[in-house]
Amino acid sequence: MTWQPNECVDDLTNPIQVLGGYEVHRRTADQETDWEPVLCETGIPADAGYALVGSVESLDEVGWVDDTGLSFGVTYCYRVVTRYGDGALSLASEEVCGRIRKDVPVMTRASVLTTSESGSVLAGWSPPTELDTVAFPGPYRYELWGQPMDGSGLAPAQLWTSSTADALSGLDTTTVLTALNTESHAWSLAIHLRSDTVLVGLPPAATTPWLTFTPDDNRLRLDVQQGVPWRVASYVVERQIPTGGPYVVLDTVEVPMYVDSNLVNGATYCYRVTTLGAYDDPTTESPLVNLSQEACARPFDYTAPCAMALEVAADCEVERDTLRWSPVPGCDSDDIVGYNIYWAPFMGDSLTLWRAVDNPDDTVAVFNEDDVLGTIAGCFVVTALDSLLPGPDGNLRRNESVSLDTACVDNCPYYFLPNVFSPNRDGPNDAFRAFPWKFVDSVNVAIHNRWGEVVFHTNDPDIGWDGTYLDTGEALPEGVYFYAATVYTRRLVGIVPERFSGQIHMVRGPSGTSD
Structure with missing residues (x-):
């Protein structure tokens, strides 16, 4: 226009x-x-x-x-x-x-009769009602062309031809095509009319309805694919009840999709769908009834449980993290059987599994409870797990929720040194030691005399200097010594060095032993 x-x-x-x-x-x-x-x-x-x-x-x-x-x-x-x-x-x-004049035949039926590798399809068409018989005189014959919708890209081939007649009214308008694989793919069919040897137009093709499945937890989604030149108004969904028994209508819907729920995971269910349609032309038969192939599928649980909202409370005094989690608001999962807790010691590190929780009622965990990790810093994620069940390939599988919240906490390092000790072998305070420390990875401590000579060096956070000379083990005289320390603390961002220095008063006093 x-x-x-x-x-x-x-x-x-x-x-x-x-x-x-x-x-x-x-x-x-x-x-x-x-x-x-x-x-x-x-x-x-x-x-x-x-x-x-x-x-x-x-x-x-x-x-x-x-x-x-x-x-x-x-x-x-x-x-x-x-x-x-x-x-x-x-x-x-x-x-x-x-x-648009109806001067060519139009497809009306592309319906699966039997489903197998050598199945059959009912093909039907409506003859032209406004054919220019002067331009296209008899004799006439129909040819039915088709191609498999299997992605192979094969060109349409002639599947059937009618007898010849001088008038269109003398020709059949339906035929049954056999030896077609209706189990693996749909078929596209197109009807051609010949006036003697001349092809009269190229009307559009129609495909057999093709049923596909999307399995999920206790449900199957059915989708119907059909390419036709008429309007499809409704879809009649049927299922064998029980499987292997007669087909029973489940519902009639107006969209090419249906969800069958309340099924048993792993069980087999078989379906077929009838499409009902019509041309806008009132002279063409209506409704146009076409059946899909018969197809079976099994539901499997592909739905992940709810994501977990996580809170982490750090307690530096007792060197513990308390993790608490629960489903995010508005989400309800009835098949959670456990949880995975993931931890990364530093921000930006990859999360690795820290603990698997097998009881769905356990929603609290304590990190570093046994004081073996030496840190409470890190980033945490909790995911939910559902049941371990056989998948489509027979192997056991389960679904894990998305990791919604990543909660990160930091350490609060503590490292202090005394300013006096008495290495007189009387028991108390015989060595220069750090006070009880927390969240220290390593140290670099050097102790100097008043002339700047290094008399002791260690990487041990406890230090443990007994007042002897580094090279000879000879007892050093009492007096003032100086230390320079680099303490490598464990923080969320990584190992962080902290530097400080100070004085040490070595007081020998009376010996606690006698020769």
């Missing part, structure tokens, strides 16, 4: 003109309407009986091709509205109608 541009377009400012376009609205002639735009009424009201079927994104383009869901033999009526760059709409155009 083409149209003359709105007479106001040339007077528009450049931005409004550049961003403008057209909207195309359509109705079928049998959907009667008495709507006509009144003075200053812009656009087309939603209840006027028209549907927006297309748009043109430039005011310079004054034409559009409608190929959206059209049927042979139906009259379609159109109006065009100008859409300006600022979103404003023009008055609607006058209505113009057009009709």
Whole structure:
């Protein structure tokens, strides 16, 4: 269709003109309407009986091709509205109608009769009612062409041909195709009419309904794929009850998707779907009934449990972290059987499994409870686990929730040195030792005499200097000594050095032993 541009377009400012376009609205002639735009009424009201079927994104383009869901033999009526760059709409155009003649046969049936590697399909079509018999005189014959929808890219092949007749009324309009693999893929079928040897048009193909499954926890999602030139109005879903028994209708839905729930994970369920459709042309048979293949599937639990909200409370005094977790608000999982707790000692490190919790009621854990880790710093994540069950391949599998919260806490390092000791071998205070320390990875401590000579060096955080000379083991005289320490503390960001220095008073006093 083409149209003359709105007479106001040339007077528009450049931005409004550049961003403008057209909207195309359509109705079928049998959907009667008495709507006509009144003075200053812009656009087309939603209840006027028209549907927006297309748009043109430039005011310079004054034409559009409608190929959206059209049927042979139906009259379609159109109006065009100008859409300006600022979103404003023009008055609607006058209505113009057009009709696609039914001068070729159209597919009506592509229905699976038996499902197997050598199955059968019922093919049917409606003959042309407006064929130009002068341009296309008899004798006539039909040819049915098809191709498997298996992704192989094979070109359509002729699967069947009718006898020849001088009049269309003398030809069959259905046939059963055999030896087709209906178990592994759908089939695309197209009917061709020949006038003697001349092909009369190329009407669109139709595919057999194809049923696919998405398994989940105690449920199966069924999706129906079908490419046809008519409108599909509803889908009748059937299941064998019990499996291997007769088919029973579960529901009739208006969308090509259905979820069958309350199933048993790992059990087999078999289905088929009947699609009901029609052309807009009232002279074509209706409803158009087509069956999918029969297909079976098993539900498996692919739904992860709820994510866990985590809180971590650090207690530096007792060197413990207390972790508490619970499902995030609004989430409810009834199949949690355990948890995984992951830990990274430093921010940015990879999380590794610290502890597996097998009791779903245990939602508290204490980190560094046995004082073997030497740190309470790090980042934590808790995930939930559901039941360990056989998967589609027979191997045991389970679902793990996403790691929603990463909670990080830091250490509070503690390291102090005394300023006096008495290495007189009387027992108390015989060695220069650090006070009880926390969260220290290592140290670098050097002790000097008053002339700057290093008399002792260690990397042991406890130090343990007994007042002897580093090289000879000779007892050093009492007096003032000096230390320089670099303490490498364990922090969330990594190993952090802290430097300090001070004086040591070595007081020997009376010896606690006698020669």
